[in-house]
Amino acid sequence: MKGSRKGPTPPTLLAWLDDASPDWQPAYPFDRKDVRDEVRSCLFVEQRGLCVYCGRRLDLARPGETYHIEHFRPQRHYNALSTTYSNLFLSCGQKDEHGKPSQTCGAKKADWFDEDQHVHPTYPNCTQRFRLMLNGSIEPTIDGDGGALNMIKHLRLDHPELVKDRSDVLMLIDGGYLDESDFWDAGEQLAQSYAHLVFQHVGRLLP
Numbered sequence: 001m002k003g004s005r006k007g008p009t010p011p012t013l014l015a016w017l018d019d020a021s022p023d024w025q026p027a028y029p030f031d032r033k034d035v036r037d038e039v040r041s042c043l044f045v046e047q048r049g050l051c052v053y054c055g056r057r058l059d060l061a062r063p064g065e066t067y068h069i070e071h072f073r074p075q076r077h078y079n080a081l082s083t084t085y086s087n088l089f090l091s092c093g094q095k096d097e098h099g100k101p102s103q104t105c106g107a108k109k110a111d112w113f114d115e116d117q118h119v120h121p122t123y124p125n126c127t128q129r130f131r132l133m134l135n136g137s138i139e140p141t142i143d144g145d146g147g148a149l150n151m152i153k154h155l156r157l158d159h160p161e162l163v164k165d166r167s168d169v170l171m172l173i174d175g176g177y178l179d180e181s182d183f184w185d186a187g188e189q190l191a192q193s194y195a196h197l198v199f200q201h202v203g204r205l206l207p
């Protein structure tokens with residue numbers, strides 16, 4: 001699980017929330033483009049351009065297709081958190097690359113949440129709750145970790161496409177064809193798909 005190095009609430013969102021009055025209450029989706037754009041770009045930077053769950057690279061120019069704004073605690077059950085910045089992340093799009101409904105990540109998780117048995121997407125703690133095998137499979141670092149098992153199940157982190165992608169990346173690293181520097185652009189502060197796993201594999205942390 002990729003997770004995020006979460007920052008403070010962006011100023012534009014803060015000002016928008018402060019406009020609350022008896023006549024108007026903030027609600028999701030954001031009704032102002034500047035608020036939406038700033039939230040989106042802050043989330044993107046905090047997550048180094050990757051899906052908060054699987055770690056695939058997102059494309060900000062293609063909303064809906066490659067990403068959506070994800071409510072970690074789902075709006076349906078936690079409506080009061082629908083505009084709370086700490087509850088917002090970016091996750092893969094609602095459709096997969098073949099145009100079918102996505103079978104992984106936030107779209108798959110939908111309204112599921114378990115207050116007692118989950119892994120919060122705080123990097124690097126969340127990544128360390130999972131152990132990655134050379135064949136790309138994933139399991140809890142600690143056997144029987146119910147939170148980690150729940151995330152694997154509800155995000156489908158064990159989906160065959162993700163397993164194959166992760167295996168391919170690890171083969172390139174272990175084969176000496178690429179190293180962690182190929183997955184991190186320090187100038188742009190953005191990462192390539194699965195960079196968090198590459199860094200974990202070589203015993204480092206993604207900046």
Ligand SMILES: [Zn+2]
Nearest residue numbers: 051054092105
């Ligand atoms: Zn994803």
